[in-house]
Structure formats: structure tokens, C-alpha cells
């Protein structure tokens with residue numbers, strides 16, 4: 001159903017009479033302004049309504065019967081979510097219009113960040129993810145479908161400032177124009193905007209090849225392979241928003257996780273999703289995948305390689321088994337004046353029985369402890385028996401046993417030492433004896449992942465012994481003090497250990513879990529009834545209320561947690577979909593941790609094999625994925641570079657050809673910006689260079705005084721060796737991997753830290769050093785050079801690497 005009330009505005013190209021063009025342009029702007037104002041007025045109404053609902057809803061949580069609590073919860077949750085969504089879409093709310101040909105119905109639609117309907121329930125604005133909006137992204141001059149025209153609306157705040165039209169008049173276009181990029185005028189205008197230290201969404205200018213990525217089906221593993229600046233990250237984030245919109249019933253409850261390379265990067269992208277109408281996506285680095293830990297420290301490449309390799313899984317498994325011991329010569333414990341003894345064979349049997357159970361170490365331990373306590377209790381009973389029996393035997397031998405005693409002795413021969421109840425009591429009593437408990441703990445300790453790994457890494461002999469059998473070629477790099485801080489590459493290992501160790505699954509916990517499950521089911525039933533009774537089911541067309549999620553969130557009467565918050569706190573949470581960005585950097589062990597979080601194997605894997613910087617990262621996608629989805633992952637390639645101007649890209653291409661000859665660089669769409677250059681000078685010249693480069697990219701330096709997010713960003717990307725020296729030379733620049741650094745006009749980064757980011761001007765310092773430090777042999781220099789959107793300067797004080805010889809040295 002289209003919007004017939006929209007007046008028919010002739011495209012500019014059709015108004016060719018002298019003097020008519022400008023008038024037509026103004027008329028079109030006026031018309032569109034009216035529509036846009038109507039849409040914003042509707043947004044304001046919706047916001048006011050959601051605010052009122054939030055104010056008026058009775059306070060959720062706390063006492064009251066469950067039904068009453070859930071009723072208020074439905075109201076507040078609905079309103080809060082709606083308000084969050086409405087709050088994020090102010091900027092550029094409506095950005096497109098499509099007109100279908102009259103022979104196809106002649107409908108007109110306005111396309112925006114979210115869908116809005118007027119008082120009569122007629123659509124005013126179509127959500128960009130809706131099927132009806134699709135032609136806006138897919139129509140090309142060669143394949144316009146039923147579209148007569150596509151129009152881009154450029155807004156400043158709520159004002160329409162420019163329109164870009166594309167008229168799909170096939171006869172009038174030659175072949176070259178047909179194969180051109182969709183909406184070029186709008187696209188290039190967007191690309192030329194200065195950088196703000198935050199990624200902006202591209203919802204108005206999504207290109208065909210990106211649209212295919214965004215709308216690809218939820219199921220299975222989609223690999224998005226593309227060179228630098230091809231929009232992999234933006235496409236992946238738009239895909240997250242699209243999937244949540246299209247598969248809301250599945251994904252709202254299970255959640256979507258985006259895994260990014262570092263906290264700076266996550267900060268860089270975090271504003272994109274709210275702008276697309278989504279507020280509930282979990283973002284995490286690999287260092288945050290293990291709840292309770294936020295590891296940021298990186299290991300030396302030689303250590304990261306060992307920790308990232310698959311043999312580590314076998315090593316950790318061996319380390320767990322190594323903590324399940326049988327004492328040589330059997331178990332001997334002093335207790336109550338006796339020496340209790342369990343033979344080595346019985347100890348080994350207890351261990352094997354426990355190991356045979358298909359449960360983790362800490363749960364198996366209960367079986368082991370139980371068996372050994374039984375053996376000890378029986379041993380004690382035997383010894384007591386002997387103490388009593390020996391004098392009796394003496395008496396028997398002397399032949400002076402009274403008749404009554406002889407009868408008792410004869411009866412006792414066939415009786416077990418203890419009946420079941422006695423045995424249980426005896427075991428319980430023994431468990432409370434500190435000596436016995438300590439002995440059993442030493443044989444099969446209850447372990448946390450942190451304890452297991454700290455003990456293992458602090459013990460070079462055990463490392464070497466277990467490592468050899470597990471296939472870890474070098475274990476020396478793993479050795480470190482027990483209290484050393486956890487690194488990013490430790491996180492997948494902790495996760496692996498947690499999987500093998502499990503939590504202590506005592507009967508009590510199992511009981512309380514069952515009770516909680518019962519309560520959850522009751523709450524869910526009530527919630528469903530409440531949703532029906534309050535009419536929220538109708539509103540639910542937008543998928544805003546889910547009985548199960550609601551019941552889960554309000555079970556304890558506490559404040560509602562979002563799906564993302566609950567998921568992030570639960571190591572065993574199974575997400576509905578996981579997006580991994582800069583995925584080429586993940587090690588084999590990191591992939592195991594990621595895959596554990598998505599048992600349905602519904603993933604979007606985004607990256608560029610040519611940019612793999614980590615020594616433990618991927619050489620091919622098959623190397624990482626075939627193990628989990630053999631032959632079942634699909635790959636889509638993005639070939640157009642929207643970031644780096646052609647002249648800078650030429651320099652980067654030379655580097656790529658030298659360091660990764662097989663890889664094809666993406667084709668740049670931009671042909672603007674200053675020519676890139678090399679400057680031979682020392683670090684002491686940097687302050688002047690940075691000042692002049694900043695002046696070239698910051699439109700008006702005085703604008704900065706007002707605070708807020710202004711355009712214009714510069715990065716100095718430097719080798720690790722020169723990093724401290726450069727930082728000292730540029731005291732006003734922000735340093736490295738902190739999210740706050742992105743707010744600063746100038747930032748100093750290593751190539752590793754610069755991954756995924758972009759800046760108006762990039763100064764690369766010590767290219768030879770970056771090349772030398774790159775564990776894979778030069779990819780880091782390729783990454784550094786491709787961060788620039790407008791200007792590139794390479795600073796060197798030694799000879800310029802020959803692969804950069806294209807740069808004229810100033």
C-alpha cells in the first residue's frame with residue numbers, strides 16, 4: 001500500500017525550460033519539507049505517548065501478586081523499549097522516497113529509520129528493513145524493477161536541505177552509466193563528510209552488494225570478505241538491525257552479539273545501532289567473552305601464537321586430568337587414632353568411575369569423593385571390627401566362649417560391616433574431618449578456571465610434561481608468575497577450562513534450578529494472559545512484548561534487565577546470532593569460545609584475510625570455519641572501497657602486492673583528496689606536521705571550543721618501537737586503545753590499534769619498523785595506509801621501504 005497523498009513532484013531533470021529548473025527545485029524542497037515535518041510531528045506524538053505510558057504505568061517490581069507485577073511490567077517494558085527506539089532515530093529520520101511506475105500501481109513510499117503510521121493507521125514512513133523499502137536499495141538503472149524514481153532526502157536537523165534524484169529512464173542511459181554505482185551523488189556527498197571519531201550509519205546510501213549482505217538469511221554462517229573500506233563493518237551492523245527487525249521473535253529473546261577487536265572499536269561503532277532503531281545488541285571484545293573479566297593486555301606474538309593454537313585445548317584437558325590423581329602406594333590418612341587405608345587399585349577404580357561420567361570435572365568429583373569416603377568408612381569399620389574381633393578370637397581359641405556369645409558370633413559372620421544408613425552417616429562424619437577433606441581435595445580438587453590456568457602456567461615442569469603429549473610444540477612461552485594479569489588470549493583458555501570444569505552441581509542447586517524453572521513457567525503463563533488481557537498482543541505486531549522474556553526479566557521483582565545484559569553475564573548463554581568483525585584476527589581457540597555461544601551456528605563473519613595482523617589469526621576462512629560447518633559456510637565479497645581515495649589506494653596496493661601477492665585490493669570510488677606524500681624527518685618535526693595536517697582537515701578550529709562532536713580527525717600510526725617517543729613528542733594527542741581517545745582530534749595508535757578505524761588525515765611514522773614488527777610480514781603497514789579518508793603522510797628517518805617508492809619524498 002503506497003502513499004497516494006504525496007504530491008507528484010517532477011524530477012529536476014524533467015524541468016528543463018529556462019528559469020524553471022530552480023523554481024522546480026524549490027517546489028520539490030517545499031513539498032518534501034511538508035512531508036518530513038509531518039513525519040517528525042508524528043515522531044514527537046509517539047514519543048509523548050510512550051513517555052506518558054511510562055509515567056502512568058504503576059511501578060514495576062517489588063511486592064504485589066505476580067499478575068499485578070506483570071501487568072505493570074508489560075506496560076513499562078513496552079513503553080521503555082518504544083521510547084529507546086524513538087529516541088535513537090532523530091537524526092535523518094526520513095532519508096528516501098521511491099515512486100513506483102504508474103503501470104505498477106504508482107505508489108509512493110517514504111523510507112526512514114523506523115516505520116510510522118498516521119492516526120488512521122496508514123503508513124507514513126516505511127522502515128528501511130521492510131520488504132517495501134527494498135527497491136530503494138536494489139534498483140539500478142539497468143534493473144530498476146517497478147521504480148520510476150528514487151529520491152534521496154538530505155536533512156539538517158529537521159530541515160530538508162537537498163534532494164538527489166535518480167530517474168530510471170532506460171532509453172536515456174548508456175551501458176557505462178547503467179553499471180555505475182547506485183545513487184552516486186548521494187553516496188559521494190556522504191563519503192566526503194569529515195570524520196567524527198564515531199562511525200555513522202549509511203542507511204540512506206546502502207549499495208546493492210551491501211544490501212545482499214544485510215538481507216541474507218539468518219541461518220548458517222555468512223562470511224563477508226572484503227578489502228579495507230568496503231563497508232564490511234557498516235554492512236554487518238545494518239545486518240544486525242535488519243535481522244532483529246525481521247526475526248524479532250527468535251532474536252529478541254536469544255539476543256545478538258557483536259564481537260569486535262577492541263574497546264576503542266566498539267565505542268566507534270556503538271552509536272550505529274540505536275540510529276537504526278535497535279538498542280538491544282550485546283557488544284564484546286574477545287577479552288570480554290568470559291563474564292567477570294575485561295582483559296585488554298595483549299601477549300607477545302610468540303606467546304599469542306601458542307595460546308591461540310588448537311593444541312591448547314588438548315593441553316587444558318590434560319591439565320584437568322592431571323588434577324585427578326591416584327596416590328602412589330594408595331591413600332593413607334590418620335584419623336581418630338587409626339591409619340585409614342585405601343589400596344591404589346581401589347583409588348584408581350574410583351577415579352575411573354568418576355571419569356566415565358559424561359559431566360565436567362567439578363561434578364565428577366562428587367562421585368570420586370563419595371567412593372573414597374565409602375572406602376575409608378569401610379576401612380575404619382574393618383579396623384574397629386578387628387579391634388573387637390582379636391580379643392574374641394583369643395577367647396575362642398582358649399575354648400572358653402559362653403554359649404550366648406558363640407551364637408552371636410556365628411550370626412555376625414554373614415552380616416555386612418555396616419548397613420546403608422550407617423554407611424551414609426559414617427561418610428558424612430568423615431567429610432567433616434579436615435584431614436580427610438584435605439586429602440581428598442588434594443587428589444581431586446574443586447577448581448575454578450582461574451586456579452587451573454594460574455597453577456598450570458606457573459609450573460614449567462608440568463607445562464613441559466603435558467604440553468609434549470598434547471602437541472603444544474613450545475611450552476616455555478606459557479610460563480609466567482601465578483599472579484600475572486590475564487591477557488586477551490587467556491580468555492578463550494579460561495572459557496575452555498570453564499567448559500571442562502563446570503560448576504559444582506550439587507543436588508541442592510539442581511533442586512533450586514527445578515523450582516526456578518517451575519516458577520518461570522508459571523510466570524510465563526501469567527505473562528501471556530496479561531499480554532492478551534491488556535491488548536499488548538496487538539501492539540506486538542512490532543514485536544515489542546514477549547511473554548517468556550518478560551516473565552524471565554521480572555521473576556525476581558527486580559528491575560528488568562535487557563536481553564543483552566542478561567546474556568553478557570551468563571557464560572553459557574546461547575545467542576540467536578553472532579556477528580564477528582575483524583574476524584581474521586581470531587585464533588583457533590577464540591573461535592571455539594565464539595562457537596560455544598551460538599550452538600545454532602547462525603553467524604556473520606566479517607573480515608579481510610589480507611589484513612590478518614595477529615600471528616594466531618586466520619590464513620583462510622576454511623582454516624577457521626570448516627571444523628564447525630564443513631563446506632556449509634557461504635561467502636559474499638565486497639569489492640568497492642568507499643573510504644580511501646584512489647591515489648592513497650595506489651600506495652597501499654603496492655604494499656599488498658609485496659606482502660600478499662595473491663590478494664585483490666578493492667576498487668576505490670573516491671578520487672579526491674591531496675596526493676599522498678613521504679616526509680624524511682625525525683620525530684621532533686611531528687608537532688608542526690600534526691598541526692598543519694589538523695588545520696587541513698578541521699573545517700573551523702574555533703568550532704572545537706564549543707565541545708560536542710565536531711568533524712575532523714587525525715591519527716598518527718606508529719611502530720611499537722617508536723610509540724613512546726612519538727607520544728612524548730605529541731603531548732596533546734590522545735593515546736591508543738582507550739575509547740575516549742576517539743573524541744580527541746589527534747590520536748597516536750599502533751597499527752594493531754588502528755584496525756577497523758578511519759581518520760581524515762593519517763600520519764604513518766616509521767614504516768620500516770611497522771613492516772618489521774608485523775608478525776605476518778607486512779599486513780600491518782597495509783592496514784595503516786588504508787585508514788585515511790583524505791590525506792596520508794608517511795614520515796621516515798631511515799630509507800623509505802622500496803614498496804613505498806611511489807611516494808614522492810618532500
Ligand SMILES: Nc1ncnc2c1ncn2[C@@H]1O[C@H](COP(=O)(O)OP(=O)(O)OP(=O)(O)O)[C@@H](O)[C@H]1O
Pocket residue numbers: 187190191200201202205206207210226227228229230231232233234235608642643755756757758786
Ligand atoms: N553505502 C555506503 N554509503 C556511505 N558510506 C559508506 C557506505 N559503505 C561504506 N561506507 C563508508 O566507508 C567507510 C568504510 O566502511 P567500513 O569501516 O565498514 O569498512 P570495512 O570494510 O569494515 O573496513 P576495514 O576492513 O578497513 O575495517 C565508512 O566510513 C563507511 O561509513
